[in-house]
Amino acid sequence: xxxxxxxxxxxxxxxxxxxxxxxxxxxxxxxxxxxxxxxxxxxxxxxxxxxxxxxxxxxxxxxxxxxxxxxxxxxxxxxxxxxxxxxxxxxxxxxxxxxxxxxxxxxxxxxxxxxxxxxxxxxxxxxxxxxxxxxxxxxxxxxxxxxxxxxxxxxxxxxxxxxxxxxxxxxxxxxxxxxxxxxxxxxxxxxxxxxxxxxxxxxxxxxxxxxxxxxxxxxxxxxxxxxxxxxxxxxxxxxxxxxxxxxxxxxxxxxxxxxxxxxxxxxxxxxxxxxxxxxxxxxxxxxxxxxx
Amino acid sequence: xxxxxxxxxxxxxxxxxxxxxxxxxxxxxxxxxxxxxxxxxxxxxxxxxxxxxxxxxxxxxxxxxxxxxxxxxxxxxxxxxxxxxxxxxxxxxxxxxxxxxxxxxxxxxxxxxxxxxxxxxxxxxxxxxxxxxxxxxxxxxxxxxxxxxxxxxxxxxxxxxxxxxxxxxxxxxxxxxxxxxxxxxxxxxxxxxxxxxxxxxxxxxxxxxxxxxxxxxxxxxxxxxxxxxxxxxxxxxxxxxxxxxxxxxxxxxxxxxxxxxxxxxxxxxxxxxxxxxxxxxxxxxxxxxxxxxxxxxxxxxxxxxxxxxxxxxxxxxxxxxxxxxxxxxxxxxxxxxxxxxxxxxxxxxxxxxxxxxxxxxxxxxxxxxxxxxxxxxxxxxxxxxxxxxx
Ligand code: SF4
Ligand code: SF4
Ligand code: SF4
Ligand code: SF4
Numbered sequence: 003x004x005x006x007x008x009x010x011x012x013x014x015x016x017x018x019x020x021x022x023x024x025x026x027x028x029x030x031x032x033x034x035x036x037x038x039x040x041x042x043x044x045x046x047x048x049x050x051x052x053x054x055x056x057x058x059x060x061x062x063x064x065x066x067x068x069x070x071x072x073x074x075x076x077x078x079x080x081x082x083x084x085x086x087x088x089x090x091x092x093x094x095x096x097x098x099x100x101x102x103x104x105x106x107x108x109x110x111x112x113x114x115x116x117x118x119x120x121x122x123x124x125x126x127x128x129x130x131x132x133x134x135x136x137x138x139x140x141x142x143x144x145x146x147x148x149x150x151x152x153x154x155x156x157x158x159x160x161x162x163x164x165x166x167x168x169x170x171x172x173x174x175x176x177x178x179x180x181x182x183x184x185x186x187x188x189x190x191x192x193x194x195x196x197x198x199x200x201x202x203x204x205x206x207x208x209x210x211x212x213x214x215x216x217x218x219x220x221x222x223x224x225x226x227x228x229x230x231x232x233x234x235x236x237x238x239x240x241x242x243x244x245x246x247x248x249x250x251x252x253x254x255x256x257x258x259x260x261x262x263x264x265x266x267x268x269x270x271x272x273x274x275x276x277x278x279x280x281x282x283x284x285x286x287x288x289x290x291x292x293x294x
Numbered sequence: 295x296x297x298x299x300x301x302x303x304x305x306x307x308x309x310x311x312x313x314x315x316x317x318x319x320x321x322x323x324x325x326x327x328x329x330x331x332x333x334x335x336x337x338x339x340x341x342x343x344x345x346x347x348x349x350x351x352x353x354x355x356x357x358x359x360x361x362x363x364x365x366x367x368x369x370x371x372x373x374x375x376x377x378x379x380x381x382x383x384x385x386x387x388x389x390x391x392x393x394x395x396x397x398x399x400x401x402x403x404x405x406x407x408x409x410x411x412x413x414x415x416x417x418x419x420x421x422x423x424x425x426x427x428x429x430x431x432x433x434x435x436x437x438x439x440x441x442x443x444x445x446x447x448x449x450x451x452x453x454x455x456x457x458x459x460x461x462x463x464x465x466x467x468x469x470x471x472x473x474x475x476x477x478x479x480x481x482x483x484x485x486x487x488x489x490x491x492x493x494x495x496x497x498x499x500x501x502x503x504x505x506x507x508x509x510x511x512x513x514x515x516x517x518x519x520x521x522x523x524x525x526x527x528x529x530x531x532x533x534x535x536x537x538x539x540x541x542x543x544x545x546x547x548x549x550x551x552x553x554x555x556x557x558x559x560x561x562x563x564x565x566x567x568x569x570x571x572x573x574x575x576x577x578x579x580x581x582x583x584x585x586x587x588x589x590x591x592x593x594x595x596x597x598x599x600x601x602x603x604x605x606x607x608x609x610x611x612x613x614x615x616x617x618x619x620x621x622x623x624x625x626x627x628x629x630x631x632x633x634x635x636x637x638x639x640x641x642x643x644x645x646x647x648x649x650x651x652x653x654x655x656x657x658x659x660x661x662x663x664x665x666x667x668x669x670x671x672x673x674x675x676x677x678x679x680x681x682x683x684x
Contacts, residue, residue, distance in 0.1 A: 059590040066590065181588045190585050194570060194606035197656070201574035202388035202601055204379065206334040209656050211361045219569035219656045233334065244607045247567045247621065254359070254657050 036085035036184065038063075039071035041105055043091030043098050044125055044153060048170035049116035050074045050090050059177050066184055082108035086183055089162075092118040094125060094153040106160040111183065114156045115176065117169035121241055121276035124169075125153040129275055155276070164189065169239040169272040172224050192223050193244040196236055200227035208235045215255050215268055220246035241273035248282035262289035299517055300510060302501055307518035309496040313371065314345030316460065317417065319512045325415035325458055328384060330377070335363055337377035339384075342417065349374065356469040356538065356649065359658030372418060372492045375468035376648050380423055380577035381416050382430065385450050385457070388574075388601045392584070397593040405594065411449060415458035419486065421479030422471070424461055425646040426577035427454075428485055432640055433580050445580060458505060461486035465529040469538035470649030472662055476541065478646045480533040491526040498526040539649060541662040542669060543633075549672055550634040550665075554626070558667045563622035565657050570603035572651035572659075573628065578636075578644050581609070604628055629661055 040050060054060065054075060063069075070080035087109030093099055106112055114120045122129065128136055129152045137144045156162055166179055175191055182189035192198075196218035200207070205227055208214035216235035218227075222243040229236050242248075252265045266286035269279045299305050308316070320327050321343075331340040332349045342348070353366035354374040366373040394406040419427075431437040435446035436454045464471070464480035473479030482489040487506035490497035498518055501507050573579040583602040586595050602609055605624050610617035618624045636644030645661070652660045 056590070062590045062592060177590050178587060181590050184590075185588060190587070192606070192608065194603070194608065195567070197569040197571045198574060198601070198603060198606065201378070201571060204338065204383065204388070206336040206338065207361070207378065207571070207654060207656075210359055210654055211335045216656075219567040219571070245568060245621065247565075250565050250567055250657050 035066070035068045037070040037080065037083075038067045039082070039084040039087045039105075039109060040069075040074065041071070041087060041089045041091075042074065043089065043102065043119065043156070044094035045091030045116065045118040045123065047074065047090070049119075049168075052170045052173060052176055053088070053115075056173060056177055063180065067180075084109045086111045086113065086180075089114045089119050089156050090116055092122045092125060092153045092155060093150070093159055095149050097148075099150070099159065102156060102159050111163045112156075112160065113164045113166060113179065113183070114162050115166045115168075115171050117167065117239065117241065117272040118153075119156045120165045120167055121273040121279075122153045122155050122158075123275075124272055126155075126275035127270060128153060130270070153275075166191070167222055167240040167273075168224055172226065174226070175224050194223055195219050195243045195246075196221045196223045196225070196227060196230075196240070199223040199225075200230045200236075203227045203231060205230040208233070209254075213258055215258070215260060215264070217251075217268060220248050220251050237271055238269070238279065239272050241276045242279050246278060246282075248278060249285070252282065252286060262286045266290055300501070300507070300515065302503065302507055304501050305518055305523065306499050306501065306510060306515040307496055307522060308490065308499045308513060308515050310369075310371075310494075312496070312514050313348070315513055316509070317342055317345040319509055320415040320417075320458065320460075323509075325413055327415045327417055328381075329417035330372075330374070332363065336361060337363070337374050339377070339379040339381070339416075348418075353466070354468055356471075356653045357658070358470065358652050358660045358663075359655050360469075361653050369494060370492060372462045372490075373466050375464055375466070375471060376420050376423065376650060378575050378650065378654055380575070380648070380650070381419060381427060381457075381459075382577050382579075384412070384414055384416075385427075385453050386430065386434070386447065386580065386582075386601075387449075390449065390599045392597045392599055394594060394596045396595065409449065411452040411456060413456045414453065415460065417460045418462045419459050420462060420464055420648070421482040422473045422476070422646045422648040423577055424459065424482050424485040425473075425476070425478035426648065427459070429578045429640070429642060429644065429646065430580060432642065433578075458509075459486045459488075461489035461502075463489060463491040463526075463530055463533075465492055465533050467533050467537050468649060468653075470652040470660070471647065472537050472539040472541050472649060473647040474534050474537045474540070475543060475662075476643060476645060476647030481530045491530065493522060493525060493529075498522060539652065539660065539662045541633075541645075541647065541665060543643075546665065546669075547634040547637050549669060550630050553668050553672060556668050556671070558664060558671065559622045559626045561667075562625050562659060562664055563620065565659055566621050566625045567656060568605045568621045568624055569656060570605040571654050571656060572661075573603040573605060574601060575650040575654045576632075577648060577650070578632075578646060579603070583608070604631070625659075629664060632661065633665060 070084055117123050133151050137147045141147055179189045200218055208230055209216040214235035217238040218236040221236050221238045222240040224240045255265050266283045269283035273279050317327050327342045328339050329342045330337045331347055348371050350371050351366050351368040352363050355362045355364050395402045395404045433445050434450040436451040461482040467480055486502040489500040581602045582599050584599045586597050588595050604627055607616045618627055632644040
């Protein structure tokens with residue numbers, strides 16, 4: 003989408019800006035080198051690395067935005083407020099609970115990147131267990147561990163403007179997201195199944211031709227069918243697609259001779275705590291325990 | 295080399311050993327030859343550098359949501375039928391960069407224009423695929439360049455005009471085939487340059503065009519014997535009787551038009567994943583989406599076209615949200631388009647009976663079975679309300 007005609011340096015007439023609708027207001031303000039902040043919560047840094055891996059584009063990015071807060075990349079920090087905040091990681095400690103509220107106050111637009119920030123991540127598996135048991139099993143001195151009972155997505159704590167899926171996020175989507183935010187348009191991020199991307203790419207279907215338990219038909223596209231192209235069934239890194247029919251795919255897996263436990267575990271991975279994968283895995287857990 | 299039968303509409307015999315030569319001759323004439331190749335457990339369409347790359351001694355086992363390659367007769371080359379790919383992949387590519395431009399002050403500057411159109415020869419096009427090509431020729435306007443509709447496609451029309459089609463008739467239909475019901479196979483009637491029917495020693499070859507005739511002049515063809523012709527005919531007759539599926543097309547469009555509230559739609563919606571596989575593999579589905587992508591900070595914009603499916607939310611999105619917001623609505627739209635409303639739109643069936651949507655559906659939804667359910671329990675056969683069990 004081409005940018006609007008340049009305002010040729012003139013600032014809008016005072017009477018004019020008063021009549022601006024609310025949607026236009028942030029857009030006009032974003033135009034002069036918006037300030038970007040990148041935050042880390044409980045996560046592996048993989049999504050921030052994806053941002054750094056944009057390399058050539060990152061150089062452009064540095065020209066187009068002011069990287070005001072990005073501890074992984076530079077120690078120099080500028081004070082808030084920021085125009086766009088990208089958040090990696092889930093909320094897993096009491097400190098993080100407080101910090102995310104401050105981050106929300108500091109950023110006009112808050113965007114989560116990756117499975118941890120969007121779904122709670124792999125660490126959210128503890129939401130089905132007793133965190134005390136884990137702590138006791140892992141740490142020699144459990145008394146020093148201050149952690150929450152659960153690991154939860156950012157959106158469980160504060161309002162999030164946009165969520166970018168993936169474990170880790172996809173280069174192309176990240177660059178699309180940032181360019182869209184800069185121009186002030188809606189990012190073009192599809193929410194349909196992975197199968198669409200898989201078929202466009204021309205991969206042999208692992209489910210139909212090999213009987214593999216592929217999560218592609220219920221998983222949101224975005225990775226470009228990375229795993230199917232490498233002969234691996236989809237793990238669901240991009241989380242549930244729009245309106246996934248989990249029970250139907252689950253029935254196919256059961257008919258192929260897989261157990262309810264296997265289906266549950268397939269759903270409880272990087273995005274296991276994200277609805278409706280969560281509901282789906284709970285369903286197969288009840289089935290596993292013979293409660294149906 | 296001239297035989298009484300070497301003429302357009304005539305039939306010659308191509309010895310098995312000359313199948314390789316066919317690929318060589320086509321390549322010499324500047325074609326990129328695309329043919330069946332065994333890749334990752336499926337028969338896919340890939341560029342061939344020699345006839346050696348064609349699969350040999352393999353069969354496919356196809357059923358709803360099921361596909362496997364198994365050993366077949368060692369000397370036969372075409373014992374499998376269609377795989378997930380169809381010539382659509384090449385004439386109407388799944389992802390095509392249309393052009394790139396950049397903004398220079400007040401104007402747009404074109405950096406990369408429309409993509410180069412390839413010169414393609416397809417080897418092993420099945421009769422249902424020929425029928426599908428005919429459907430897409432009509433949809434995209436290749437059959438009548440004077441009519442421009444919103445579906446008209448320059449890339450499609452130009453690559454089709456350049457193309458050469460070697461059909462292969464089906465002597466062993468697949469488990470989900472129903473071309474006999476759709477009257478598109480198992481023997482090709484027209485729309486090919488050459489059409490082969492496989493016998494053990496070689497191929498009965500029908501010549502369909504001037505270009506097909508020219509190619510034959512470069513091949514060691516001979517006149518077929520009466521017995522060979524009879525055997526080929528018999529094989530195709532048997533194939534016609536051994537379709538994996540059937541579809542009763544009698545009054546089908548009207549039946550579907552009258553069945554908008556049929557309970558079967560809710561039933562199939564419980565099973566359908568709305569994953570879009572059926573539309574991606576369908577050789578007639580023509581929907582696409584066009585989007586522009588900008589570079590992070592530079593002024594460059596790329597316009598790209600991608601295959602789209604009526605099973606996605608975005609497909610029917612309006613400012614008020616998606617029009618078809620349920621899987622029930624989407625499946626109904628899909629089935630009705632394939633078997634019914636395509637007639638209103640293009641005066642033909644949108645389904646050619648290739649069976650791909652049945653095989654490649656992850657949960658094995660079979661459109662012939664769905665249509666049969668709707669027919670079996672149509673309004674006429676449902677008992678009147680007062681007699682229905684409570
Ligand atoms: S391999 Fe997986 S993602 Fe690809 S089409 Fe099959 S089920 Fe869908
Ligand atoms: S609807 Fe199914 S059977 Fe009919 S042409 Fe399309 S893929 Fe083939
Ligand atoms: S069935 Fe769907 S994807 Fe196929 S042509 Fe019709 S609307 Fe398009
Ligand atoms: S009919 Fe099958 S292939 Fe088509 S969208 Fe539904 S589940 Fe996917």
